[in-house]
Amino acid sequence: MTAPPLDVRYFADALPHADTDLAFLLTEVTWDDRMRARRTASFGVPYNYSGQHYEPMAMPPRIAAIAARVGEFAGYPFNNCLANRYETGDNTMGFHQDSYEGLTPSSAIAIVSLGATRPLVFRSIDGAHRTELTLEHGSLLLMTQTTQRTWTHGVPRTSSAGRRISLTFRCFDTGSVNPSR
Numbered sequence: 001m002t003a004p005p006l007d008v009r010y011f012a013d014a015l016p017h018a019d020t021d022l023a024f025l026l027t028e029v030t031w032d033d034r035m036r037a038r039r040t041a042s043f044g045v046p047y048n049y050s051g052q053h054y055e056p057m058a059m060p061p062r063i064a065a066i067a068a069r070v071g072e073f074a075g076y077p078f079n080n081c082l083a084n085r086y087e088t089g090d091n092t093m094g095f096h097q098d099s100y101e102g103l104t105p106s107s108a109i110a111i112v113s114l115g116a117t118r119p120l121v122f123r124s125i126d127g128a129h130r131t132e133l134t135l136e137h138g139s140l141l142l143m144t145q146t147t148q149r150t151w152t153h154g155v156p157r158t159s160s161a162g163r164r165i166s167l168t169f170r171c172f173d174t175g176s177v178n179p180s181r
């Protein structure tokens with residue numbers, strides 16, 4: 001059986017100030033401890049994510065600048081940022097499909113990676129195929145809705161991995177919406 005198309009675009013070195021961006025996120029952001037697998041923070045229009053509700057929070061200028069950079073690659077603007085902080089290789093994200101409820105259907109979901117390299121693992125919904133992408137410091141990954149329909153993705157446990165922060169950007173159609181993901 002052939003694998004479904006993995007409709008993703010990867011850009012190494014997409015962020016011109018990746019080191020400063022990482023330092024900012026480590027020191028200036030208040031991280032949410034409600035989830036066991038990793039810490040999170042949400043900026044821009046609010047929505048529920050993995051069963052958590054986040055309050056609306058303006059994007060700090062540095063995050064707004066990263067959002068603008070991601071928008072240059074994608075060709076349209078992003079108005080939500082969910083940050084994930086993986087302190088060690090024991091912090092993970094389980095396999096899931098990102099919800100498109102409330103999102104512009106033709107928009108991609110963007111993942112900016114900072115810090116340690118971690119693999120993003122994709123599994124086809126039928127369970128027959130597995131592939132992985134290595135997400136490097138300063139990189140950008142764009143994933144379309146097609147990819148969400150046919151693949152799940154996750155960040156599995158990786159022994160001895162260092163600290164990593166990912167910023168996922170989404171393009172919501174209107175103000176505040178609450179997909180269940």
Ligand SMILES: O=C(O)CCC(=O)C(=O)O
Pocket residue numbers: 082084093098111120135153155166168
């Ligand atoms: O940390 C990552 O690279 C994965 C993020 C992700 O899949 C999500 O936030 O939905």
Ligand SMILES: [Fe+2]
Pocket residue numbers: 096097098153
């Ligand atoms: Fe995801």
